Each structure stands twice: as C-alpha cells, then as structure tokens.
Amino acid sequence: MRLGRGALVGGTAVLGLLAAGALACGTAGWGFGEGGALALLRFPRVLAALAAGAALGLGGATQQGLFRNPLADPGLTGVFGGALLGMALLLGGAPGFAWAHAWSLPAAAFAGSLGVSGLLVLLGRNGPPARLLLTGLGLNAFAAAGTLLIANLAPESRELLLNGSFGDWLGMASPELVVRPLLLCALAGAALLTLARPLDLLALGEDAAQAAGCDLRRLRRRAIVLTALAAAAATCLVGQMAFVGLLAPHLARALVGPRHGLVLPLAGLVGATLLLTADTLGRAALPGTPLSAAAVMALLGAPLFVWIARRHHG
Amino acid sequence: MADLVLQLSRVAHERNGRRLLDGVGLSLCAGEAAALVGANGAGKTTLLRAAAGLLPAATGEITANGLDPRTAPPAAAARRRLYAEQHPSCAWDQTVAELGALADRPAAWADWAGRFALTALAERPLASLSGGERQAAHLARLFASLEEPYGALLLLDEPTAALDRARRETVHAAVQAWAQAGAAVLVATHDAAWARTFPRVVALEEGRLIADGPPAAAFTAELVRAVWGAPAP
Numbered sequence: 001m002r003l004g005r006g007a008l009v010g011g012t013a014v015l016g017l018l019a020a021g022a023l024a025c026g027t028a029g030w031g032f033g034e035g036g037a038l039a040l041l042r043f044p045r046v047l048a049a050l051a052a053g054a055a056l057g058l059g060g061a062t063q064q065g066l067f068r069n070p071l072a073d074p075g076l077t078g079v080f081g082g083a084l085l086g087m088a089l090l091l092g093g094a095p096g097f098a099w100a101h102a103w104s105l106p107a108a109a110f111a112g113s114l115g116v117s118g119l120l121v122l123l124g125r126n127g128p129p130a131r132l133l134l135t136g137l138g139l140n141a142f143a144a145a146g147t148l149l150i151a152n153l154a155p156e157s158r159e160l161l162l163n164g165s166f167g168d169w170l171g172m173a174s175p176e177l178v179v180r181p182l183l184l185c186a187l188a189g190a191a192l193l194t195l196a197r198p199l200d201l202l203a204l205g206e207d208a209a210q211a212a213g214c215d216l217r218r219l220r221r222r223a224i225v226l227t228a229l230a231a232a233a234a235t236c237l238v239g240q241m242a243f244v245g246l247l248a249p250h251l252a253r254a255l256v257g258p259r260h261g262l263v264l265p266l267a268g269l270v271g272a273t274l275l276l277t278a279d280t281l282g283r284a285a286l287p288g289t290p291l292s293a294a295a296v297m298a299l300l301g302a303p304l305f306v307w308i309a310r311r312h313h314g
Numbered sequence: 315m316a317d318l319v320l321q322l323s324r325v326a327h328e329r330n331g332r333r334l335l336d337g338v339g340l341s342l343c344a345g346e347a348a349a350l351v352g353a354n355g356a357g358k359t360t361l362l363r364a365a366a367g368l369l370p371a372a373t374g375e376i377t378a379n380g381l382d383p384r385t386a387p388p389a390a391a392a393r394r395r396l397y398a399e400q401h402p403s404c405a406w407d408q409t410v411a412e413l414g415a416l417a418d419r420p421a422a423w424a425d426w427a428g429r430f431a432l433t434a435l436a437e438r439p440l441a442s443l444s445g446g447e448r449q450a451a452h453l454a455r456l457f458a459s460l461e462e463p464y465g466a467l468l469l470l471d472e473p474t475a476a477l478d479r480a481r482r483e484t485v486h487a488a489v490q491a492w493a494q495a496g497a498a499v500l501v502a503t504h505d506a507a508w509a510r511t512f513p514r515v516v517a518l519e520e521g522r523l524i525a526d527g528p529p530a531a532a533f534t535a536e537l538v539r540a541v542w543g544a545p546a547p
C-alpha cells in the first residue's frame with residue numbers, strides 16, 4: 001500500500017518529535033536545561049545531524065535514480081570518501097590556510113567528492129549494476145587509504161581525520177563550523193528536488209527518457225554535481241557516513257512508491273530521521289561511552305543492507 | 315502536398331565494425347503510415363532509433379519536423395514525436411497507474427488504459443504482469459502522451475509483438491486513426507498480415523533499403539523469403 005503525500009506530513013511530524021527528544025537528551029541527563037541553555041548547546045549538533053541526514057538521503061535517492069541501481073549510495077560508492085580525502089589533502093598540505101579560510105574545507109570536500117563521482121561515472125557506467133557498485137567500493141577503499149596515509153603524515157590533523165573517517169564529527173558541531181555546510185546542504189537539497197521529473201523518465205530507460213524529451217547529459221551533469229555537493233556538505237558536518245544514503249531511498253520507496261516527486265523529499269526526511277536517531281542513540285544509549293553516529297548507523301544499517309541485497313538479488 | 319514530417323538521406327551507422335545502416339533514404343509525410351519489415355538484424359530498430367535521434371553517431375541527414383533530432387534540444391525534438399521501444403523496461407517496481415501518471419494527461423491515460431484493458435490492473439506492480447500486459451501498459455502511457463496527431467511522428471518498434479488479439483487490434487486501430495488524423499507513422503513489425511494492410515511497406519536487409527512501395531509491389535517473393543522464409547505468409 002502506498003501512503004502518498006501523507007507520508008511527508010507524517011514524516012515531518014515524527015522528525016519534529018525526534019528533534020525535540022534529541023535536544024532534550026544528553027550526557028547531562030534529560031531536559032532542556034535552565035532557560036533552554038542545554039538545548040541551545042545541543043542545537044548545532046541536532047541541526048547538523050538533520051541537515052547531513054537529509055542531504056545523504058536525497059543524494060542516495062538521486063544516485064539510485066541516476067544509475068537505475070538500488071544499491072547505489074554515495075557512502076558506499078566512494079563519493080563521501082572522496083570528500084574526506086579532499087579535506088585531508090588540504091588539512092595535510094596547508095592546515096594554516098584551511099583554518100584561516102572558512103570556505104576552503106567545504107570547497108576541498110566538494111572537489112574530492114566531485115572527482116570520485118567523475119571517476120565512478122567514467123569507470124562504472126554502461127555495465128551491470130555490480131560493476132558500478134564494485135567500482136565504487138574500490139574508489140571508496142582507495143580514498144579511505146589515502147585519507148589514513150595523510151593522517152599518518154600530518155600529525156597535527158591526525159585525530160581530526162581519524163574521527164572524520166569514523167563519522168564522529170557531530171560531537172564538535174558549533175555554530176561557526178556548521179553554518180556553511182548547512183547552507184550548502186540546503187542549496188544542494190533544494191536543487192536536487194527539481195530533478196524528480198527527469199529521474200522518473202530515466203527510470204523507463206535511457207532511450208525512453210530521451211525520446212520523451214529528457215536531456216540526459218544535462219540531467220547527469222546536474223545530478224552528479226549536486227550529489228557531490230550534498231555529500232561534501234554532509235561530510236563537513238559528520239565525517240564519513242555509510243548506509244544513510246542507501247537505506248533512506250529504499251524506505252521512502254516502500255512507503256510512497258517509486259515516483260521521485262515523493263521519493264526525493266521523503267528520502268531526505270528519512271535520512272534526517274536515521275542520522276538523528278543514530279546520533280541520539282550513540283549519545284544516550286551507553287552513558288559514559290558514547291558511540292559515533294556512523295557506528296550506530298552501521299550497527300542498524302548493515303543488517304538492513306543485507307536484507308535489501310537479498311530482496312533485489314535473491 | 316502534405317507536410318514532410320520525416321526525411322532521412324544517406325543515413326548510415328556502424329557499431330563494433332559492423333554496418334547496421336547503410337545509406338538509407340526515406341521520407342514520410344503527414345498522414346502517411348508505413349510498415350517497416352526485415353529479418354532479425356536487418357536494421358529496423360537501428361533505423362527507428364536513428365530517426366528518433368537516439369544515435370548521435372549516425373551519419374547522413376535526419377530531419378524530423380524541421381529539426382535534426384541528434385542535435386536539437388531534446389525537449390523540442392520530442393514535442394511532436396513518439397518512440398515506442400521494442401523492449402520497454404522500468405527500473406523500479408511501479409504500478410500500472412504510476413506508470414500512467416508519467417503521461418501527464420490523466421484523461422487521455424484513463425482512456426488508453428480502458429482501451430488496452432488495463433483499468434482493472436491499475437494498482438498491480440508492473441513486475442507482476444505478463445509480458446503482454448506490461449507492453450500494453452507502456453504503450454498506453456506513450457499513446458496518452460500524444461496531444462495533437464497532425465504532423466506528429468510516431469516510431470513504433472514491434473508494438474504488437476507480445477500482445478493478445480484484442481490489444482493488437484487496439485494498436486492497429488490507433489495507428490490507422492492517427493494516420494487519418496495526419497500523423498506520420500513508421501511501424502516495425504514481423505506481422506506480415508498487418509504489414510500488408512499498410513499503404514506503404516519499407517523493407518530492410520542488412521542495413522540497406524531493399525523495397526519501398528505499396529505492399530503489392532514491395533512483397534516480392536525474394537522479400538518474403540528473406541524476411542519470413544518460404545512459404546509466403
């Protein structure tokens with residue numbers, strides 16, 4: 001049964017409740033604090049998780065639609081890894097410049113994610129779905145190894161980069177650090193929502209889409225650049241994060257069917273819900289031993305990933 | 315003289331060193347319907363794809379409604395053209411109604427869904443349908459997209475291959491009605507009986523045009539042998 005537009009309203013309401021819960025939840029116990037002081041402190045982190053999750057969900061839905069592949073996910077196909085590698089190159093090569101120029105790290109992340117996206121398209125397109133996924137996994141491993149190498153060569157950025165590799169940057173969210181990536185998430189997200197109609201046509205195949213008037217080259221260019229931008233902005237907020245971009249579109253399609261006019265916004269909502277839940281659980285589930293959002297997401301996401309893989313190929 | 319809708323001149327296309335189309339020339343005017351026949355691999359699908367502008371590497375002149383569909387903005391080239399693929403597909407598990415919603419003309423979709431006996435299947439996922447029902451659903455979506463038949467170019471690649479008799483007759487009637495309303499229609503088919511009902515038959519062999527004329531002239535013994543094998547259907 002498809003839920004239709006009601007799923008967007010319900011999803012927004014659930015997300016609002018979760019966000020309120022996340023603002024009230026922390027190592028100092030439950031509550032917003034005196035005059036909302038604690039909630040105000042937690043606000044940048046909650047906002048960062050929401051924005052990054054939404055960007056990941058939208059990016060995943062776009063990548064799956066673009067490649068017509070249910071296993072595509074910027075986290076698994078190396079687009080995130082590329083963003084982190086871009087940041088690592090800047091932090092390792094010119095840390096002074098990186099911290100002195102606030103836009104330099106998001107720009108480096110974007111350059112990295114765009115580079116990996118380009119390679120992914122070049123090497124993995126026009127083949128069976130497995131080729132794209134395997135190419136992405138290879139690029140992801142290469143980018144992760146490059147980031148670790150730079151982390152070892154640049155001791156002053158080592159801890160930061162290792163935390164980023166483990167998706168553990170939400171803990172250092174502050175208004176100064178999150179404001180620019182938040183703007184980029186909003187920009188990329190709003191622009192990705194405009195791709196719904198061409199992605200619907202592309203679902204019918206390249207010939208059918210083109211014959212119906214879809215400009216495939218323009219669609220690919222826009223989808224790849226905007227997904228890379230969303231991934232770069234999300235990486236700046238959380239570090240490397242798998243599974244959100246994979247799972248959110250699947251859950252969205254299960255609720256509203258495959259039309260991208262609903263799937264894209266709902267995947268954004270579901271992505272925000274998943275990441276905020278993972279971060280809040282990581283902070284609150286084991287008091288005194290916080291887990292990164294990426295670790296919780298992997299714990300929850302890996303079994304779901306196996307289920308999805310079996311559903312599509314079993 | 316009716317308006318010229320499609321003009322192909324010396325169209326050629328190669329893939330992996332094999333010549334799939336070899337100097338094909340063809341023109342279709344508004345109100346003209348032609349059957350495109352040929353054995354498997356003769357180049358029918360390649361010719362239709364070239365005419366639809368889906369083969370940018372094809373050489374020669376291709377003009378559809380005054381535009382070269384290989385270089386024209388896709389939306390402009392598609393405005394007055396329908397192209398039905400031989401094997402339509404869908405990446406996600408859409409229902410019949412969700413596929414129909416892509417036509418953007420709800421009233422026309424409801425009409426075509428009815429004509430193709432799809433109304434009762436509206437909420438069924440495409441994956442759960444038979445091959446013929448799926449082909450009918452894709453055709454209904456496509457046909458519902460056509461706003462104004464006069465001067466439109468319809469390129470249909472074996473549209474009845476998987477259909478039962480009633481749905482085949484729906485396609486036959488639609489093609490006839492559109493041609494009468496001024497569309498230019500080119501239909502690839504292996505259905506010899508249907509091809510004989512067209513006022514014009516175009517035959518391909520190994521990428522070359524070997525016949526183009528009324529069925530009585532085009533259906534030579536050689537053509538029948540080459541396309542369907544003996545005895546003649």
